[in-house]
Amino acid sequence: MTLGEYGGSELRWTGACGMAPALAERLSTQRDWLSVASASVSRPAAKRLRAPGLAAVLAFLVPGLGHLFQGRFFKGCLYSVCILGTFFTGLRVGDGKVVYFDWGSPDRTTWAYVCQVWVGLPALPALLQAKFRGAEALKPGLTAPLTAPFQGRFTASSVPQGEVSGTLTLNPDDQSRAAGTLVGVWKTAQGDVPIEWKVSWAEISRLVAPDPRRSVAFSVEGPGSGAGEVVNGKLAGSIPRSVWNWYGAPLLDSKLLDSDSNTDLEQAHFTLGTRFELGVVYTMIAGLLNILAIYDALEGPAYAEEEEFEEESQRKRKAA
Numbered sequence: 400m401t402l403g404e405y406g407g408s409e410l411r412w413t414g415a416c417g418m419a420p421a422l423a424e425r426l427s428t429q430r431d432w433l434s435v436a437s438a439s440v441s442r443p444a445a446k447r448l449r450a451p452g453l454a455a456v457l458a459f460l461v462p463g464l465g466h467l468f469q470g471r472f473f474k475g476c477l478y479s480v481c482i483l484g485t486f487f488t489g490l491r492v493g494d495g496k497v498v499y500f501d502w503g504s505p506d507r508t509t510w511a512y513v514c515q516v517w518v519g520l521p522a523l524p525a526l527l528q529a530k531f532r533g534a535e536a537l538k539p540g541l542t543a544p545l546t547a548p549f550q551g552r553f554t555a556s557s558v559p560q561g562e563v564s565g566t567l568t569l570n571p572d573d574q575s576r577a578a579g580t581l582v583g584v585w586k587t588a589q590g591d592v593p594i595e596w597k598v599s600w601a602e603i604s605r606l607v608a609p610d611p612r613r614s615v616a617f618s619v620e621g622p623g624s625g626a627g628e629v630v631n632g633k634l635a636g637s638i639p640r641s642v643w644n645w646y647g648a649p650l651l652d653s654k655l656l657d658s659d660s661n662t663d664l665e666q667a668h669f670t671l672g673t674r675f676e677l678g679v680v681y682t683m684i685a686g687l688l689n690i691l692a693i694y695d696a697l698e699g700p701a702y703a704e705e706e707e708f709e710e711e712s713q714r715k716r717k718a719a
Contacts, residue, residue, distance in 0.1 A: 448469050448696075448699045449468065449469045449470065450468070450469075451469075451696065451697045451698070451699065452697070453465075453468070454466070454468050454469050454696040454697065455693050455694075455696045455697040457696070458478075458689070458692050458693045458695075458696040458697075459517070459519045459689070459693050460519040460520050461479070461519055461520055462478050462479050462482035462483055462518065462519065462685075462688075462689045462692055463475040463476060463477070463478035463479030463480075463482070463483075463692070464479070465692075465693070465696035466478060466692070466695070466696055467479075469696065474695070478688075478689075478692045481688065482518065482685050482688050482689050482692065483518075483521070483685070485681055485682075485684055485685040485688065486515075486518050486521055486522075486681070486682050486685035486686075487521070488681055489677070489678040489679070489680070489681025489682035489683075489684075489685065490678065490681075490682060491678075492674050492677050492678040492681060493667075493671065493674060493675055493677070493678020493679065493681075493682075494667070494670070494671055494674070494678075495609055495610075495611070495645070495646070496609040496610075496650060496663075496667045496671070496675070496678075497511075497675060497678035497679045497682055498512070498515050498522055498525055498647060498682055499512070499525045499528070499529075499609065499647055499648065499649045499650055500512050500525040500526050500528070500529040500647075500649070501529060501649050501650075502529075511679050511682070511683050512525065514682075514683035514684075514686040514687055515682045515683055515685070515686045516686060517686035517687065517689045517690050517693070518682070518685050518686045518689055519689065522647075522682075522686070524643075524646050524647035525647035525649075526647075527647070528607065528647045528648050528649060529649060532607055532648075535606075536605065536606045536607045537605055537606075537607055537649075537651065538605055539602070539603065539604050539605045540571075540603065540605070541569055541570075541571045541577040541601070541603050542571060542606075543571070544568075544569065544570050544571070545567075545568070545569045545570075545577075545603075545638075546566065546567070546568045546569075547566075547567055547638040547639065548564070548565070548566060548567070548638065548639065549563070549564065549565055549566070549567035549581060549583070549615070549636055549637075549638050550562065550563070550564045550636050550637060550638075551563055551564075551615075551634045551635050551636015551637065552634065552635065552636065553632045553633065553634055554616070554632070554633045554634070554635050555632050555633060559587050559588070560587075561585055561586045561587040561588065562585075562586045563581070563583065563584075563585050563586070563594070563634060563636070564583050564584055564586075565581055565582050565583010565584060565594065566581070566582050566583060567579065567580075567581050567598070567615070567638060568580050568581075568582075568598075569598065569601055569603070576599075576600050576601055576602065577598075577601035577603065577617075578597075578598055578599045578600075578601060579598045579601070580595065580596065580597060580598055581594065581595075581596045581598050581619060581634075582594065582595050582596075592623070594621060594622075594630075595621060595622075596619040596620060596621030596630065597619065597620050597621055598617045598618070598619055599617065599618050599619075599620070600617055600618045601615060601616070601617035601618075602615065602616050602617065603615040606640075606644055607644050607645070607648045608640070608644075608645060608648055608663070609645055609647075609648040609649070609650060609663065609667075610640065610645055611639060611640055611645050612637035612638070612639060612640065613637055613638050613639070613640050613644075614635075614636075614637050615635075615636060615637060615638055616633065616634065616635040616636075617633070617634055618631075618632070618633050618634075619631070619632060619633070619634055649663075650662075650663035650664045650667060651663045651664075
């Protein structure tokens with residue numbers, strides 16, 4: 400006997416016996432509740448997603464992009480803001496030095512990059528830096544003519560102090576140094592002094608390094624602020640690196656450097672302290688979170704949206 404037949408028999412029996420109608424109402428309520436519970440057992444199927452394979456690739460390249468491609472705008476924006484925000488926060492905390500790829504030998508293996516790479520495009524330049532950069536780009540010195548904006552100061556106290564800025568033009572010479580000119584402004588206590596100085600014995604750091612500024616030091620000679628005054632001293636400062644020359648650039652260790660100075664990795668730990676490790680952790684967490692986002696773009700949510708489930712339940716209750 401079915402539930403409906405059972406309920407109907409009970410209702411006819413109670414009516415025949417003249418019992419209180421409360422029992423009949425109670426049995427009817429229980430029958431409706433059982434119908435709803437039966438409808439809840441089979442939840443709606445998962446949503447059909449647009450091109451899940453392509454969406455997963457897009458979600459890998461840019462967190463949240465795959466979900467936006469599928470029309471899941473809330474999740475797309477949520478993943479994008481949270482994952483990219485975590486990644487770039489870690490990059491900022493680590494002064495841009497915490498995401499790089501180096502698997503040259505077991506003692507230099509950057510295992511953290513196994514997690515970081517899942518952020519996609521923001522982490523992929525580290526692979527390109529390791530793959531396509533030649534040894535010359537990782538050595539100090541100048542291999543081609545250079546013109547760049549310069550900012551610096553005199554290193555000797557015998558020369559009037561003040562910031563020097565302008566356009567630095569350098570050409571490599573035969574002695575692994577560079578020479579050229581510096582045209583700009585010398586800011587002294589008496590005011591701004593236009594300069595056009597001869598540059599010699601220029602020493603410049605390597606082309607590719609994890610720092611937006613490229614350090615340079617050189618000797619200058621030229622007219623000073625007063626009539627007949629000649630400036631002869633040494634300037635130290637920096638010029639800007641292009642994004643391609645610093646973003647994702649490797650931190651070199653002692654096995655790659657010829658000098659006895661601090662290595663990039665030692666200098667980063669000394670300068671940043673615990674911020675270096677904190678930046679590494681943040682960028683690793685961002686990559687691991689994006690793995691979940693990629694899987695969600697590929698397989699979709701476990702069930703349909705809640706409002707779809709409610710509509711299906713209401714239809715089944717009306718049909719019962």
